């Protein structure tokens with residue numbers, strides 16, 4: 001991995017805080033948008049990220065370690081642009097592919113093939129790039145005649161296959177992987193695993209890996225960041241990060 005100090009910065013968190021507000025119920029949450037008067041229904045606030053700062057260089061493979069609720073998913077969601085910081089700044093340099101919520105964003109009325117084009121446009125690819133991408137996604141997803149059927153006719157496993165195929169075929173510069181992800185049947189999972197490994201081994205790709213498993217982290221990553229209650233508790237080599245995480249269980 002090219003993680004030298006001179007490598008360009010792929011991701012920077014600059015004093016990032018993400019605060020979620022918890023209300024008594026969804027009705028109160030809705031009305032809070034219009035009125036700042038009635039604060040009684042606000043139960044509490046949670047800092048899912050709390051003054052988080054770090055830099056990840058291009059080509060690094062970094063594991064985020066931490067217990068349930070430590071803030072790992074929230075950090076990833078700010079990288080993929082699903083959610084935004086309440087305070088501070090998140091800077092992302094490069095195209096991001098996320099193996100997280102694979103089935104989000106499909107148009108159910110369109111076919112699988114049409115959805116490949118839709119997603120390609122949304123990513124800012126031009127017609128030639130989409131034309132080059134389409135056969136790769138179709139081949140990896142391996143959905144047979146269903147690729148030309150509306151996505152609403154797909155099983156949930158088939159939707160995940162299409163989502164995964166798109167995410168790994170588009171040659172991302174930054175790959176965000178949640179190991180909890182399970183896609184399709186056993187055979188397809190093995191194919192996914194092999195492809196993720198291939199991408200991770202490409203030294204130009206920056207990889208962020210969320211896991212509870214020390215062995216998976218050690219296998220794929222050279223650096224580990226340990227989070228607890230939204231705060232960075234440790235940042236260093238993967239061996240030291242695992243040792244820290246395991247001694248604070």
Ligand SMILES: Nc1ncnc2c1ncn2[C@@H]1O[C@H](COP(=O)(O)OP(=O)(O)OP(=O)(O)O)[C@@H](O)[C@H]1O
Pocket residue numbers: 020021022046047048066067068069070071072073074075
């Ligand atoms: N949309 C939300 N509204 C309110 N609270 C939230 C929301 N999303 C996350 N949280 C809270 O933020 C904190 C961090 O959650 P997050 O999902 O980032 O943790 P995590 O480290 O990914 O956990 P896990 O290992 O269980 O997936 C938790 O206390 C969680 O309850």
